[in-house]
Amino acid sequence: MTLSNLYPDRGKVGRTPALSQRADEVYADFMSDTRNQLLHAHWKQMSERGNAMMATASAKIEHSHAGVAKAREVIGDDLYLSTFLRVKRSCQEIYKQRIIDSYGLREAEFLRRLDDAKKRGPGTLTYDPNFVYPDYAKVHIHIQPGGYVGHPLAGMLYDYGTSVFYGGENAEDALHVRLAQQTATPLDGKVERMLEIGCGIGQMACEMKRRFPDAEMIATDISTPMIRYGHWRSAEQNIAVHFAQMPSETLDFPDSHFDLVFEHILFHEIPIPVLDKTLKEVHRVLRPGGTFVVWDFASAEPGKPGYAGLVGLMDAADNGEPYAHAFVTCNVEKRLEDAGFTIRERVKPGVMMGARVCDKAG
Numbered sequence: 572m573t574l575s576n577l578y579p580d581r582g583k584v585g586r587t588p589a590l591s592q593r594a595d596e597v598y599a600d601f602m603s604d605t606r607n608q609l610l611h612a613h614w615k616q617m618s619e620r621g622n623a624m625m626a627t628a629s630a631k632i633e634h635s636h637a638g639v640a641k642a643r644e645v646i647g648d649d650l651y652l653s654t655f656l657r658v659k660r661s662c663q664e665i666y667k668q669r670i671i672d673s674y675g676l677r678e679a680e681f682l683r684r685l686d687d688a689k690k691r692g693p694g695t696l697t698y699d700p701n702f703v704y705p706d707y708a709k710v711h712i713h714i715q716p717g718g719y720v721g722h723p724l725a726g727m728l729y730d731y732g733t734s735v736f737y738g739g740e741n742a743e744d745a746l747h748v749r750l751a752q753q754t755a756t757p758l759d760g761k762v763e764r765m766l767e768i769g770c771g772i773g774q775m776a777c778e779m780k781r782r783f784p785d786a787e788m789i790a791t792d793i794s795t796p797m798i799r800y801g802h803w804r805s806a807e808q809n810i811a812v813h814f815a816q817m818p819s820e821t822l823d824f825p826d827s828h829f830d831l832v833f834e835h836i837l838f839h840e841i842p843i844p845v846l847d848k849t850l851k852e853v854h855r856v857l858r859p860g861g862t863f864v865v866w867d868f869a870s871a872e873p874g875k876p877g878y879a880g881l882v883g884l885m886d887a888a889d890n891g892e893p894y895a896h897a898f899v900t901c902n903v904e905k906r907l908e909d910a911g912f913t914i915r916e917r918v919k920p921g922v923m924m925g926a927r928v929c930d931k932a933g
């Protein structure tokens with residue numbers, strides 16, 4: 572008898588396969604509530620406290636070895652901040668490992684199901700089993716062991732992991748549903764071909780396909796495990812999304828092909844040179860009059876550092892967000908303009924998030 576036969580299929584929690592044991596699920600719920608109580612509820616206060624302490628010490632908040640060392644020195648004796656940051660990291664380690672261990676009890680069975688799903692429609696799945704990942708994509712992002720590319724169940728781990736991370740806010744993909752509804756479209760109204768870059772497990776892509784059922788939806792990501800699971804997940808919902816493995820910086824599509832391109836939380840997870848190449852590629856594959864919507868961390872503004880503040884700096888240093896600090900301080904708006912886009916609108920739906928709606932000249 573294989574290990575996976577010892578654990579019966581417990582069905583799904585919403586759109587996500589249930590963990591292998593009830594006890595794991597209860598524990599994940601506990602971690603989600605704990606994060607809400609100990610982290611989300613204090614984020615703003617702790618951010619302000621850290622930024623003020625750095626200002627008092629005349630210390631620059633800077634993502635470098637020296638900058639992080641200085642920040643540790645400044646906040647080191649502050650019980651509130653040190654505890655907050657320790658809890659943040661420990662929660663992350665604990666819930667991720669529990670999810671990995673739990674799905675791991677049935678790993679062989681899940682891998683078989685992912686293989687079986689390859690043949691299922693209504694969408695399609697394309698990837699290269701011999702794909703060689705660039706080093707920047709191999710980091711253990713969010714301190715998830717294996718990151719996006721190094722664990723065959725990374726897509727499932729991301730799905731359950733983000734449900735804990737969002738503290739219940741993304742049940743049934745509620746967040747992606749809302750953002751898909753708010754995603755701006757080309758001014759001439761034509762939406763026949765859509766592309767998502769860095770689609771992960773396809774939550775936004777599925778919702779955009781629901782919103783525009785007659786349009787073609789192609790969802791690309793660099794990671795095989797993410798799109799393998801994304802394809803299975805969308806097939807289970809009977810949604811026709813076409814998943815393809817493709818780095819955003821080398822898009823294998825003809826010029827002027829898409830009406831609408833969008834990304835959600837990809838850009839703060841890639842290095843700036845990759846971001847710049849991606850912007851050029853998106854501009855190339857968009858048709859004249861087409862629209863690119865960037866849903867990502869808000870850019871730092873004078874007096875409002877947001878993620879560029881102390882808590883963001885320590886997230887970059889200790890919580891597996893190596894590229895985020897650079898992203899929020901890189902002036903992505905100017906980079907978008909340099910790549911040829913006109914920024915139609917900027918929307919700030921939350922403290923952390925910002926949308927930039929960009930058009931390619933018609």
Ligand SMILES: C[S@@+](CC[C@H](N)C(=O)[O-])C[C@H]1O[C@@H](n2cnc3c(N)ncnc32)[C@H](O)[C@@H]1O
Pocket residue numbers: 708719768769770771772773774775791792793794797817818819820834835836837840841845
């Ligand atoms: C934070 S996840 C976002 C996934 C999804 N958009 C969502 O809304 O949940 C970032 C995704 O970007 C992918 N990624 C990282 N670098 C990439 C690149 N150069 N090209 C395409 N995808 C990339 C990762 O594999 C991961 O699935």
